[in-house]
Amino acid sequence: MQYSRNRELNALLTLLDDYDREVIDTVEARLLSFGQSIIPELENYWEQAVDDQVQDRIEMIIHRIHFGSLQQELRLWAHGESDLLYGAMLVAKYQYPEQQTLQTFQDLERIRRNIWLEMNSYLTPLEQIRIMESILYNYYKMRGGEVVYHQPNEYIFHKVLESKKGNAITNGILYLVLAEQLDLPIRAINIPRQFVLAWFSQQALFDNQFEAGPTDLIKYYIDPNSGTGFQKKDIDLYFKRINVQSSDDYFKPMNNRQIIRLLLEQFSMCFDNEAQRYKRDDIRQLIQIINEAEAL
Numbered sequence: 001m002q003y004s005r006n007r008e009l010n011a012l013l014t015l016l017d018d019y020d021r022e023v024i025d026t027v028e029a030r031l032l033s034f035g036q037s038i039i040p041e042l043e044n045y046w047e048q049a050v051d052d053q054v055q056d057r058i059e060m061i062i063h064r065i066h067f068g069s070l071q072q073e074l075r076l077w078a079h080g081e082s083d084l085l086y087g088a089m090l091v092a093k094y095q096y097p098e099q100q101t102l103q104t105f106q107d108l109e110r111i112r113r114n115i116w117l118e119m120n121s122y123l124t125p126l127e128q129i130r131i132m133e134s135i136l137y138n139y140y141k142m143r144g145g146e147v148v149y150h151q152p153n154e155y156i157f158h159k160v161l162e163s164k165k166g167n168a169i170t171n172g173i174l175y176l177v178l179a180e181q182l183d184l185p186i187r188a189i190n191i192p193r194q195f196v197l198a199w200f201s202q203q204a205l206f207d208n209q210f211e212a213g214p215t216d217l218i219k220y221y222i223d224p225n226s227g228t229g230f231q232k233k234d235i236d237l238y239f240k241r242i243n244v245q246s247s248d249d250y251f252k253p254m255n256n257r258q259i260i261r262l263l264l265e266q267f268s269m270c271f272d273n274e275a276q277r278y279k280r281d282d283i284r285q286l287i288q289i290i291n292e293a294e295a296l
Helices: 002-018 021-048 052-078 085-097 101-118 125-139 157-163 168-181 202-207 232-242 256-268 274-296
Strands: 143-145 163-169 186-189 196-200 218-222
Touching: 002 021, 002 052, 002 232, 021 052, 085 101, 085 143, 085 157, 085 256, 085 274, 101 125, 101 157, 101 168, 125 168, 125 218, 157 163, 157 168, 163 168, 168 186, 168 196, 168 256, 186 218, 218 232, 256 274
Parallel strands: 143 163
Antiparallel strands: 186 196, 196 218
């Protein structure tokens, strides 16, 4: 059985330099059907290939195999418990399909522990926010900036941890992951053109009651680029500046699927040239998977 498989695989690989598009499509479809098990053979053949076009075709086949696996994982995530950290790491897998997660977990645990050591139950919410700011942004030197589309790694969770440089969305996801691990009642809210975090009343999150006057349930707001806490009056000034009417919907907690969808939407904007347009199309397919889960 293994011999037969290897013989077929070798025959298929030798056809990758064919000029007939129909032949190439048939070969690629068959190679894709093998799944991830043939990636080592594809990588080995890529190293031996002298034709750039053959190498390009192999690279795309490997990409499509990884992408198919990622679609399945994201679908399970979107229809399951939708853990935020896992969702962010799935987005990272699009660009880094063979990423190692152990270092990420170790880095997170180190940060969490340092924050936890400074916390106690007698601190006010503002005091706890300041501890988060002190440890994460002053001690660990996390930095944030405007959302830009020429730095794809600023949308990749483990790369943000490595470089200590993200944007409001990825820094915000890091902050939210740590807040969840520390049992802090912090959630993202859907302020237009911004990614803002809010410290909610613990009881409000427990009861899940946000239909009437959600702003009354928020104690402080947090800028994930700097970790600084601020108040409702600052949000009101922002709405006046952008000439948008405030609405209760902007102050309701976003769920994890909505956050990861936003991350994907912004990430897709990094791929706007013709050579990488297929990546934007791929990411839109991932967004559609989340949309379908949200619609249920």
